Amino acid sequence: MSQSKVLICADPKEGVIWSKEEQKSQLEAVAEVIELSSSDRESFLKDCQPGGKYDGVVAIYRHGASASAVGNFDKELIDALPKSVKYVCHNGAGYDTVDVDACTARGIQVSHTPGSVDDATATVGIYLALSAMRQFHVAELNVRAGKFKQGLQPARDPEGKTVGIIGMGGIGKTMAKRFLAFDMKILYHNRRPISPEPSFPCTYCENVDDLLAQSDIVSLNLPLNEKTKGSFGKAQFDKMKDGSVLVNTARGGVVDEDALIEALESGKLFSAGLDVFPDEPNVNPKLIAMKNITLLPHMGTETRDSQKKMELQVFDNIVSALQGKGLPNQVPEQRK
Known part of the structure; x- marks a missing residue:
């Protein structure tokens, strides 16, 4: 046959x-x-x-x-x-x-x-979060330009901060467990609580607004589809804590990019860590010009x-x- x-x-x-x-x-x-x-x-x-x-x-x-x-x-x-x-x-x-x-x-x-993809993508997410909080990417650019610490401002420690994970699937769970090594509190939002409950400490937020209001770092880990496209926009940024950080390793299309840029320019967000963009491989020049954010070229599973x-x-x-x-x-x- x-x-x-x-x-x-x-x-x-x-x-x-x-x-x-x-x-x-x-x-x-x-x-x-x-x-x-x-x-x-x-x-x-x-x-x-x-x-x-x-x-x-x-x-x-x-x-x-x-x-x-x-x-x-x-x-x-x-x-x-x-x-x-x-x-x-x-x-x-x-x-x-x-x-x-x-x-x-x-x-x-x-x-x-x-x-x-869980381990590799979670590693990228953790790097983006730490780099955004500590501004490591800016420091590296300084070193490479021969400026050492010139012009650098004190950043923020991750320890004791709260992370809100939107989309606690395999990648979100892996990230959460790694964030715990920094003594961080984990909140998450899914359509429904995870069952059985995760084996690590975390708190379910039925209302995503509650998560946004409490989180120092918000990590997007949800798929791109008709329901999620552009779903994270100005209303969500307005509800985030002043000086918080956005990390996106999901898809660029889930974020309203104009609203993100506005939140960064206004200082609503302290920083952001982005591995994905709406029009890859093209990246908005406004994002490229911002020195306070970490950008990667969709490196999630590049191992x-x-x-x-x-x-x-x-x-x-x-x-x-x-x-x-x-x-x-x-x-x-x-x-x-």
């Missing part, structure tokens, strides 16, 4: 970066593996047509790096996929670049990689260790699906 076809939709120049041996031992044991070779979106859509090189593909490994060639998995692309496609397995915890509704309408199941864990989790989902066991990490929207 012929094997199912799996398309590795990654960077066409590099393919799957970290897990070639695992690809061979896991995927090729159950499937015929085809690597993306289309150079642009137009040729990809053509190659998906009946008789094209991707005709017959059942499962797609989707890496964000493929966007440089074929773009996001939006409705146009999803609708053009071969009729044989049953699974899109996305490499990433966030999957806003995949149109889940379009996939659902076509009967295509979607998975992502929760858990694998070899985490990227390999994510790839292996994608492979696990594909193998499970092809064996008739379903997707272990199917996205929540399709599990309702």
Whole structure:
């Protein structure tokens, strides 16, 4: 019996970066593996047509790096996929670049990689919080410019401060446990309290306004979707403590950027730590010009260790699906 076809939709120049041996031992044991070779979106859509090189593909490994060639998995692309496609397995915890509704309408199941990104992204969040509080990035720029401590102002200690986590999922929990090492108090807001209760000390805030009013640092750890897009804006900044800090390792689109800039310029916020931006890779010049904030170029999972864990989790989902066991990490929207 012929094997199912799996398309590795990654960077066409590099393919799957970290897990070639695992690809061979896991995927090729159950499937015929085809690597993306289309150079642009137009040729990809053509190659998906009946008789094209991707005709017959059942499962797609989707890496964000493929966007440089074929773009996001939006409705146009999803609708053009071969009729044989049953699974899109996305490499990433966030999957806003995949149109889940379009996939659902076509009967295509979607998975992502929760858990694998928790440690690396939490590390970035902690760094951003500490750098924003202590202004370490400004100090480093001073050293590199030969100014040493010239012009530096005393910053703030993290110890004893309160952290409010909006979206206490895997990343939020990992961050919370690391914040506790600094003797910080943890508040969190989800749609409902975590059950069973976390194994570490934290307090649930049913009303997000209560969290904002008490927190010295507010960390955004929620997904980007139609409900959350631009949801953190002027009303939320107005309710934050004067001189507080915002950390965003989620998605740039969840924040009203104009309101953020206003809060920073007015001094409402002491600082911010941002790893994500609404129009990546473009960054608002006003943010770049601000010396009191820490900016990173979406470094959340830019480690070899985490990227390999994510790839292996994608492979696990594909193998499970092809064996008739379903997707272990199917996205929540399709599990309702």
